[in-house]
Amino acid sequence: MAPIVSIRNLTKSYATGFKALKGVDLDIEEGEILALLGPNGAGKTTMISIICGIVTPTSGTVTVGGHDIQQDFRRTRSIIGLVPQELTLDAFETVWNTVSFSRGLHGCKPDPALIERILKDLSLYDKKDTMLRHLSGGMRRRVLIAKALSYEPKVLFLDEPTAGVDVSLRKDMWQLVERLRANGVTIILTTHYIEEAEEIADRIGVINHGEILLVEEKQALMAKLGRKQMTVELAEPLAAIPDTLSPFGLTLSEEGARLVYEFNASGERTGISSLLAALSQAGLRVKDISTEQSSLEDIFVELVGEGK
Ligand SMILES: Nc1ncnc2c1ncn2[C@@H]1O[C@H](COP(=O)(O)OP(=O)(O)OP(=O)(O)O)[C@@H](O)[C@H]1O
Secondary structure, three states: OOOOOOEEEEEEEEEOOOEEEEEEEEEEEEOOEEEEEEOOOHHHOOOHHHOOOOOOOEEEEEEEOOOOOOOOOOHHHHHHHEEOOOOOOOOOOOOHHHHHHHHHHOOOOHHHHHHHHHHHHHHOHHHHHHHEHOOOHHHHHHHHHHHHHHOOOEEEEEEEOOOOHHHHHHHHHHHHHHHHHHHOOOEEEEEHHHHHHHHHHHHHEEEEEEEEEEEHHHHHHHHHEEEEEEEEEOOOOOOOOOHHHHOOOOOEEEEOOOOEEEEEOOOOOOHHHHHHHHHHHHOOOOOEEEEEOOOHHHHHHHHHHHHH
16 A cells, blocks of 8 residues: 655755755555654654645655655645644634634634544543633644644644643543554654653654654664673672673673663574573582563664664
């Protein structure tokens, strides 16, 4: 199936001369949840803003649903929903009107039943007649989401949807994302919260200094780059690692009381059983064994660190 969003050699140089995007290629498949991770200033918002037609690219092409975003702006914009990072709302309007107008602005026929359902899903229904200026920051963020959903987009961009929101909204958000996905909506979210990507994304993209460093299935990424570590606690401390154990590349810590072994969890052979046999042959008594797996956060820090 053709990707729903296709980005080719996309660059953006701002008027200051700053290159925010340096030749990005990315295909987003219909129905997937893609999390874009990147430190501040990596170019995430710039990329999303170009796809949504808010920022003009310097070069390159983007198609959404097979249509070019510049030549066919209205068409592509009508299938894209954007929940921006910043709270841009009319303070003197009510929740209901804001969300209904948004649907109208995108050329859709009024559908009060749909608006009611969206507001209920976002726990906003009891605030439907409240003016936005009387809402808390978290509630206003919910309104931004409701606005983006009001015209039933096929592709939804969430730019740091849970930055600075409380745990309950974050949980609601995740549930909502799951429901939207079940309805076939493609979701692209940018986030600083790695656990968020770990929890809900199908694929993870890492962007830094205007370049995509990688895009991978989450499971494959964790298996490929995730290292495992086994720590062996010894009954008696060692002064040095015996020569017979040198093939395992162990390190000795805690004043000789612990041996640390690093292995690749996705490899066919981890080497654990040979290590245990070698330990016993060397006459070392084992008190305890524990293993630890690197998280997506470790992987991300390593990748972004390399790019500096
Ligand atoms: N209008 C502009 N003029 C000049 N430089 C800009 C402009 N907008 C953004 N930039 C610069 O482009 C770079 C990328 O910004 P962008 O907002 O895309 O990053 P981001 O990955 O979304 O970061 P954050 O996580 O902080 O939101 C930054 O260095 C930013 O300062």
